[in-house]
Each structure stands twice: as structure tokens, then as C-alpha cells.
């Protein structure tokens with residue numbers, strides 16, 4: 206089974222990225238043949254500062270390796286090191302109906318945030334389809350916000366196969382319910398563009414401040430509270446064992462347990478979970494040649510797989 210996912214190098218990774226996508230992809234590397242990449246072509250739709258782009262790409266690589274991506278098990282690479290994806294994007298774009306892309310929410314959301322309407326931003330989902338189809342992926346772990354892009358990918362693959370003969374596998378999204386939307390500190394979806402994140406490897410004092418700022422209702426200390434609508438609990442749940450979850454849920458329901466205490470427990474869990482990963486990241490940061498070598502080898506392996514699919518698509522369309 207081939208598993209594939211990507212994350213844009215467009216900013217600092219946060220708990221939403223970790224629980225929504227990275228953790229799934231890293232767990233799945235034990236179950237199949239995982240391809241994980243840094244979507245720097247996609248990030249170019251919003252980041253136009255070359256130094257920032259390089260820095261972001263390095264940080265995403267460090268974050269993934271620190272969080273447990275094992276380059277012996279997974280193929281880890283930079284999207285732009287496999288330029289074959291661009292040619293496939295074109296071959297897919299000639300069967301992609303305009304209406305399919307015009308309906309994509311993420312494009313409209315980005316315009317609403319003030320990102321200029323460029324052709325690259327508009328055709329983003331076709332490049333994403335090429336990422337997925339190029340590697341004949343079976344399963345794509347992503348957060349819920351990417352579900353529509355997966356549907357678009359499937360539609361494009363079906364259309365291409367119908368017109369030109371069986372060329373692509375039809376991929377399935379992998380979106381476990383409990384992590385589909387990780388809430389931010391304001392209760393909306395956690396996202397770097399909403400400024401409501403807790404970064405994975407940012408300054409610890411900042412992380413503590415963010416956690417202490419998580420929005421809750423105004424129930425007093427002694428009042429019983431509902432865990433299912435409590436943003437602190439919803440985040441705590443992602444880290445905690447079954448027993449720990451039940452304990453916090455029971456404390457909230459019982460009353461005489463304030464949101465401040467819940468936040469403190471959440472912060473402690475955050476520190477406990479990420480301290481070993483933080484140490485690993487620091488080690489990797491002192492060994493950037495190793496990180497570069499991992500990405501180079503990953504690109505070589507990815508390119509070998511990519512060429513096979515691209516050749517088939519070129520033959521199918523009569524380019525060769």
C-alpha cells in the first residue's frame with residue numbers, strides 16, 4: 206500500500222498540523238510504503254521571499270524528522286526536486302473542468318484573506334492531484350480541510366483514465382474523525398493564517414502563554430463544565446491516554462475544577478510529549494548535512510517512481 210502526504214513550507218508547524226496530518230503519516234509508515242514531501246511549489250503561491258522559503262523548507266524537514274519520520278521507512282523529499290510533477294500537472298489540467306476548480310473552498314478562502322488571485326493559487330488543486338497521482342498513491346492522510354482537494358484528485362484521475370485508458374490509481378483520503386479538525390486557541394480551526402496556533406517547536410514561554418489564553422466559557426470554578434465543548438479538553442484529549450482523558454472529563458463534569466487547572470495539565474502534557482522531540486530536533490539542527498542527504502536520497506527514489514507514471518501518461522496521451 207502506498208501512503209502519500211505533503212505539507213507546505215509556508216510557516217511554522219503547529220499542533221493542528223501534527224495531530225491532523227503528521228502523526229497519521231508517521232504512524233502509517235509502519236504499515237506501507239510512505240512518501241512524504243515538502244510542498245514548496247505549493248508554498249510559492251503565498252511565500253515570495255526566497256530566504257523565507259529556504260528557511261521554511263529546512264524547518265519543515267527538521268520538524269518531520271524530529272517527530273519520527275524515519276528515512277529508512279519513508280521516502281522524504283522536496284516537491285521541487287521532482288520536477289516531473291509539473292509536466293503531469295499539465296497533462297491533468299487538460300482534462301480538468303474549470304467548474305471543478307472554481308468550486309474549491311480553499312481558493313475562495315484564500316482570496317477572502319487577501320491573498321492575490323493568481324493562476325497558481327487557482328490551479329493549486331491540479332498540482333496537488335499531480336502530487337498524489339504521480340506516485341500511484343492508495344491512501345492520503347490529511348486534515349478535513351483538504352478533503353475537497355482529494356475529491357478533486359479522484360475526479361481528475363477518473364476523467365483521465367476514461368479518456369486515455371487506465372493510467373492512475375484512484376486514491377482514498379485518510380481522515381480519522383477524532384483529529385479531523387484540531388481547534389485553535391480561539392476555538393476555530395487551528396491555522397497559521399488565523400494566528401491561533403500553538404507551535405510544535407516554538408519558544409516554550411510563548412506556548413505556555415498561548416495555552417493559558419485558550420478561549421473557554423465563563424463558568425466559575427465550582428460549576429460543572431462540559432468537556433465536549435471545552436477547547437482545553439479537546440486539545441488535551443489528543444495527547445492524553447484513555448485514563449487521563451476520563452480523569453479530566455470527570456473533573457470538569459464534577460465542578461470545583463477550573464479551566465486554569467485544565468490548561469496547566471494541558472501545558473504539562475505538551476511539554477512532556479514534545480521535550481524528547483525538541484531534543485532530537487536540536488541534534489538534527491547541528492547536522493544539517495545529514496538532513497540534506499536524506500532529502501537528496503528521497504528525491505532520487507521519488508523520481509524513479511515518478512518517471513514510471515509520467516512515461517505512462519505521456520504514452521497514453523500520444524506525446525510519445
Ligand code: ADP
Pocket residue numbers: 211212213221222223224225226227346347348349350351384385386387388389394395396397398
Ligand atoms: P494551515 O491551516 O496552518 O495553513 P496547512 O494548510 O499547511 O495548515 O496544513 C497542512 C496539513 O495539516 C494539512 O493536511 C491540513 O489538513 C492539516 N491541518 C492543518 N491545520 C489543521 C487542523 N487545525 N486540524 C486538522 N488538520 C489540520
Ligand code: TRP
Pocket residue numbers: 209210211212213244247332333336337345346347351354
Ligand atoms: N494542500 C496541502 C495543504 O495545504 C499540501 C499538499 C500538497 C498535499 N500536495 C499534497 C497534501 C498532496 C497531501 C497530498 O496542506
